[in-house]
Amino acid sequence: MEPKTPQNKIKKLQQLKSEKKTVRKIVLIIGAIIIAAALIIGVSLYFYISNALKPVDENNKKPVKVELAIGSNIDSIAQTLEDKGVIRNAKIFKYYTKFKNDAAFQAGTYKIPPSMSIDDIIKSLKTGKVYRKAEFQITIPEGLTLDQIGDVVAKKTDYTSQEFMKLVTSEKFVKEMKAKYPDTVTKAVDGKKIRYKLEGYLYPSTYDFYTKKPTLHDIADKFVELTDSIVRSYEPQLKELDMTPHELLTFASLLEREATAQTDRETIASVFYNRIEQGMPLQTDPTVLYALGKHKNRVLYKDLEVENAYNTYKNKGLPPGPIANAGRASTDATVDPAKTNYIYFVSDKKGQNHFAETLDEHNQNVAKYVRSKNDQ
Known part of the structure; x- marks a missing residue:
């Protein structure tokens, strides 16, 4: 046993200090190892879970x-x-x-x-639905004609407008649509005076496509399919009005091309219904433009004389078929028009419509809003 001299005490303290330092190093090393292990396990677990949550094959879109x-x-x-x-x-x-x-x-x-x-x-x-990211979209605005829709398709795909028109006007495609959607695409489209049988039957909307290059047939079919779905949703109203799907789409197309504001559609619809009830021609300019086959900013008096079944200045009632593809607002207004006694309407230079019950009132509106507009 060593004597308890000052030197021995100092030596003992130095040994204890050294041991504590060693223990501290060991603890730090062990702690670092534990933290590193935890980080490694955490990172590995993170990547494992992240990988497990990824799509199986991002390039395989086959259902x-x-x-x-x-x-x-x-x-x-x-x-x-x-x-x-x-x-x-x-x-x-x-x-x-x-x-x-x-x-x-x-x-x-x-x-x-x-x-x-x-x-x-x-x-x-x-x-209960399948959600997928679309490869591309095609948006068909309201009020476009069949050939204008062809232009839209041409801009979004590798197909030409001519190829689109060749398909949708072919007897084979029309026959297929009649067989596939018999409640909507009826024999009414076969009228001899109809320009394009499927005019008005390609619903304006935004369509998602999940393959990079769908067939032109599939694209057009999708447009008609939505029209069928929309038209069938109006079955109760059509039954009450004794109106056919073809008449619904035709009437709605007139509103789509004539209305300049949402609130006017129901009122314009009432004008058309009142005119039909009184045996008056509808006299709507968009039908004249469709009869001419031209897009003009202004209809001239000589244009009103064109001999064509679509000219509602020359023929009473609805034209043979739609003159454009109508949207929901115009279709709603067709089955639920405003209750008015209006027979006439005219738009001013701002596009606002002015309605009248008598010819005298209408002539006053024309003098005030149309002639003054044309004189400027």
Whole structure:
């Protein structure tokens, strides 16, 4: 046993200090190892989960048929999706949906491409619809004629306007549309005086396309398909009005080309109905322009004399068919017009319409709004 001399005490303290320093180093090293391990595990886990949540194959847009039976739980649904090759990992999918509280899925048959994201798959299974990112869109504005729609298609695809018109005016395509959508595309389109049988039958809307180059046939078919869906939604009103789908689309097309403001459509519709009821010609300028086959800023008096079935100055009632493709607002106004006694209307230089019940009132409006406009 060493004597307790001052030197020994100092030596002892130095040893303790050295041991503490060593222990501290060991603790720091172990701590660093633990932190590094945690980081490695965390990063690895992050990349593992992130990879598991990615689409199986972003380039594979071919739909895979997936059937989910009634009463399926999240475990069986996740496993089915993995087995079908539309998700990467069933367990990760299950925990991800539970974390987002998105596990209330609908039974049914789905067509899901391996390129679809996890979030879009979840959205699809919750709503019963398939959500995919469109390759491109085609927007058809209201009021366009068939040839103008051809121009729009030509700008958004590799097809020409001429190719589009050749298809949609072909007897083969018209016959196919009549067979496919018999409630909407009826024999009424076969009228001898109709210029284009499917004029007015390509609904104005924004269309999503999920392949880079769909066939021209599929594009046109999609336009007609939406028209069929829209027209059939008006079946109760058509029955009440004793109006055919062809008459609905024809009448709505007149409003689409004539109205300058949303609020005017119902009132203009009432004018047309009042004129028809009284046996008066509709006398709407857009039908004259359609009869001429020209786009003009102003209709001249000599234009009103054109001998053509579409000229509503020369012929009473509706023209043989639509003169453009009408949107929802004009179609709504057709089946639900305003209740008025108006027989006439004229627009001023700002495009605002002025309505009248008598010819004297109308002549006053013309003198005030049209002649003064033309004199400027």
